[in-house]
Amino acid sequence: MRIGELAKRSGLATSAIRFYETKGLLPPAKRGLNGYRDYPAETVAVLAIIADAQQAGFSLEEIKQILPADISSWRHEELMDTLRRKVADIEAMQARLKESKAHIESLIRLIEAKPDDMGCRENASRVMASLGLSKGK
Structure with missing residues (x-):
C-alpha cells in the first residue's frame, strides 16, 4: 500500500x-x-x-x-516489564501532582485569608512571611 x-x-x-x-x-x-x-x-x-x-x-x-x-x-516479558514500569511512572507522577495540587490549594487559601482591612502589599508580605520567605530571612 x-x-x-x-x-x-x-x-x-x-x-x-x-x-x-x-x-x-x-x-x-x-x-x-x-x-x-x-x-x-x-x-x-x-x-x-x-x-x-x-x-x-x-x-x-x-x-x-x-x-x-x-x-x-512480541517479546512478552520485556513488553510486560516495560508496561509495568510505565504504570509505576504514572503512579509516581500522580502522587507528585497530588502534592503540587495540595500545595497550590493551600497557597490559595492563605492568600484568600487576607483580612478585609489589609491591602494587597501587606497581604503579600504576610503570605511571604508565613511561607518563610520574608525579606528579613
Whole structure:
C-alpha cells in the first residue's frame, strides 16, 4: 500500500509516517521501480500501536524498544516489564501532582485569608512571611 493510502487508513499525516520510519519505528518501506514507498497491510496496526503508546505517555525511544521487528513476535516479558514500569511512572507522577495540587490549594487559601482591612502589599508580605520567605530571612 502506498503512503497516501496508509495515511488515510491510519489517520496520520504522511509526514508522521515518514518520521516514524526515519526514527526506526517502522521498517523501511519497500520501494517500487517508480520510487514510491510500498507498505505492508500490518503497518496500519503498527501505527495504531505507536499512536496509542504515545498517548499513554511512552517516548518514541521506549516504543522503539518494545516494538518487535515482526508484529506477530512480541517479546512478552520485556513488553510486560516495560508496561509495568510505565504504570509505576504514572503512579509516581500522580502522587507528585497530588502534592503540587495540595500545595497550590493551600497557597490559595492563605492568600484568600487576607483580612478585609489589609491591602494587597501587606497581604503579600504576610503570605511571604508565613511561607518563610520574608525579606528579613
